Amino acid sequence: MGFVTHLDDSGHPMMVDVGSKDLTSRRAVACGWIILPNKIYNMVDKGDVPKGDVLKVAELAGIMAAKKTWEIIPLCHNLRLDHVKVRCELDELRHGIKVTSEVSAREVTGVEMEALTAVSVALLTIYDMCKGIDKGMHFEAIHLVEKSGGKSGNYLWEDRESAQDD
Amino acid sequence: MGFVTHLDDSGHPMMVDVGSKDLTSRRAVACGWIILPNKIYNMVDKGDVPKGDVLKVAELAGIMAAKKTWEIIPLCHNLRLDHVKVRCELDELRHGIKVTSEVSAREVTGVEMEALTAVSVALLTIYDMCKGIDKGMHFEAIHLVEKSGGKSGNYLWEDRESAQDD
Amino acid sequence: MGFVTHLDDSGHPMMVDVGSKDLTSRRAVACGWIILPNKIYNMVDKGDVPKGDVLKVAELAGIMAAKKTWEIIPLCHNLRLDHVKVRCELDELRHGIKVTSEVSAREVTGVEMEALTAVSVALLTIYDMCKGIDKGMHFEAIHLVEKSGGKSGNYLWEDRESAQDD
Amino acid sequence: MGFVTHLDDSGHPMMVDVGSKDLTSRRAVACGWIILPNKIYNMVDKGDVPKGDVLKVAELAGIMAAKKTWEIIPLCHNLRLDHVKVRCELDELRHGIKVTSEVSAREVTGVEMEALTAVSVALLTIYDMCKGIDKGMHFEAIHLVEKSGGKSGNYLWEDRESAQDD
Amino acid sequence: MGFVTHLDDSGHPMMVDVGSKDLTSRRAVACGWIILPNKIYNMVDKGDVPKGDVLKVAELAGIMAAKKTWEIIPLCHNLRLDHVKVRCELDELRHGIKVTSEVSAREVTGVEMEALTAVSVALLTIYDMCKGIDKGMHFEAIHLVEKSGGKSGNYLWEDRESAQDD
Amino acid sequence: MGFVTHLDDSGHPMMVDVGSKDLTSRRAVACGWIILPNKIYNMVDKGDVPKGDVLKVAELAGIMAAKKTWEIIPLCHNLRLDHVKVRCELDELRHGIKVTSEVSAREVTGVEMEALTAVSVALLTIYDMCKGIDKGMHFEAIHLVEKSGGKSGNYLWEDRESAQDD
Structure with a gap:
């Protein structure tokens, strides 16, 4: 039975009390796509756009x-992160750029939000740098791929999909 | 003819020089969706989740x-904004919550990034508040709906779609 | 024998060295009031002002x-907080709104400043949202109610008052 | 007729639209007190506490x-400020330290919040630096003293007081 | 006749009042060096260190x-910048990397601090990325190269040097 | 054999994974100089400039x-610091002001960057406060003096110098 942990019974916001939780190894992976109009996709694919540099920024x-x-x-919560990695790569199938993030920490709460925020901001940054060419880009399928650590155990996006099918 | 305005010819990053541009009225509207698994969608729909409070946060x-x-x-660029509005509402069609933002400013550059960032962060915040129920949410179709003001003129997402069809 | 721990003997500022202190459970409660002119008080009391929403912001x-x-x-010091809660409620006696905060952390220094800062900023936010009605509000009696944890032991505002009376 | 400008009719938060307002000279003065227990007051008064340094921080x-x-x-709104001044001085009458701030800007909205925030944070900083001596300090009478500029015209705290008396 | 503009007569800090100054075009150029030990210099020179990527970060x-x-x-003051550019390049003569920044704005105060801050932080970032190889790097000759705009007129570092010689 | 730890093999940036490192006591000392033109140096030396106040800011x-x-x-990495101290003093030999910082933490990575950043920003602040007198100041010899703690062991700037001489 789930509940919105960030609101009390009267709907007042709060930062959840994690004071009884121990530090454990947490890890989360998230990803998302920016779908490109043909013009930008082709420029990136042919190297007319300095792809490496856009993606590294x-x-x-x-x-x-x-x-x-x-x-x-x-x-x-303000956490102390052990590791953050973000990778951007051209994705022919979705006709755009795929952004994947991986975050880990020894902390009392999970790092899902850190992973999802990293993906969202990387996507926004690609949009910002390419919007001078064409504004018709959009973001798609930003989601948590997996997480491990913590009381709620492991989570895999794929498992969720089969569960939905039931 | 487009180009990546934020990189020079050797791929070095830079903040575009807007020193010759005048202040004009700028406006941008963006939107995006968080798609909810049945469990959360139904809780929100029935009011088991304090919807108003989640969405206002x-x-x-x-x-x-x-x-x-x-x-x-x-x-x-760091801009001075005149107005920001963000609205979240349940969307039956997409089985989730639609976030719309509207930003305006009298500035030398457009406010598209401000509008898209507002939508992305509102979506991340909904995810954060509901992830205790089910982590199987994802974001979809985050895009610029329209913009006006500035040298590049008006932009409408819909026009883009018909253009793509040609 | 007390001293200003944040200045050395020549008056130079420093961030106190807490390197020899262990992590212990810390908790602090603070509160304060914003006193409202009749016009605003009555509007809030009668619900002409969307009280819930102002207070939740x-x-x-x-x-x-x-x-x-x-x-x-x-x-x-930059601390990692375990829990933060802030509550605002109409207070007939003081003719205003009382803000109470509670902060806890497992840390090497106390969280009194976090609790007092939360109260101060909540009060400022109420002022900001109601100043269009009348600017004649003021803040009163912002103080630390209690703290526990750490070498200096527990503190209760009430005990202080009786001590002052001696 | 007043209203909460930061909420729409359904209680949704928004950043007020100031897009039709012109830049004018704005100025605001605010003040407030931190009331000190005898021990700290006397140490500050006698110079046992490096007063100048505490107050300048x-x-x-x-x-x-x-x-x-x-x-x-x-x-x-994020404003561009022309001038900020904050002064702290021992106040025998109130048995504490009085903090006064003055802020000015050529902007589309007033700088009352900047002035009140400056006072609140200066008070919090004094508390932080002296709390090692005694935690029994509190803040009192934080209020807007005067403001000028903008459509709503000038405001004087004193006028308010006589108005209240009517 | 010069003076420390950021302190009043009693040594209290303040943000200088620029309320009577008009917006004019400001520009500042600054530079500085990080001197590298042989090991790092040679690695960078030979391409064993991915120079382009270090310098672009x-x-x-x-x-x-x-x-x-x-x-x-x-x-x-918090300014609105029109343009920022930072360039890092290997400098054989000084046996290190030279960082140059250029900042411009239409503002009421100069952008010298923005230019010098950009250089300092770029140098710190190079140090951070190379410190795993050898910590024996240092920064040298960080200075303002030139500025234009504003009441105090143009400034050229070179002119200063000849003035010093007099 | 050293390497740029913040880039992977293809030059992509990353925040180094410190997940397998334990908390240990870390300490770092850094220093640097701002060289003053005669006019400022003499004003500071004679007390025409309120030296104490400039240096404390x-x-x-x-x-x-x-x-x-x-x-x-x-x-x-975002670290939790135990102690930070920064000292500024007139230095006749170098004809300027020497800034020294000391930072300590019980952390998984070193605090060299915190020490060097503290020095750089203190120097920038002195420049900012004195630039109204003469802009011809520059920063020199900013470097890490020593560090201790962590797997890479102790480091002393002086040892480095003799090593260079070999």
């Missing part, structure tokens, strides 16, 4: 955002 | 993020 | 500020 | 906080 | 820092 | 910057 932005998650998401 | 987070866009997106 | 602002205390107060 | 903290007001108070 | 860090100057330097 | 700025290092330097 986006990766860096994602890493920096992961560290600021507690500041951006109102009820997130 | 998300709206506030989106507004605050719009003001921090220049800090989160590496090459964005 | 203030509560959220207080929570977020608690996390930023180390950034706002120059010589505060 | 507090003044600096207040100035820096004024610049961050838009980040701390959720629905404040 | 540093450039980006410098640009982002320029935007945060008002937050880092206590008495700086 | 710079010290405070350095302390606050140490806490923000993770936000300013893109790939730094």
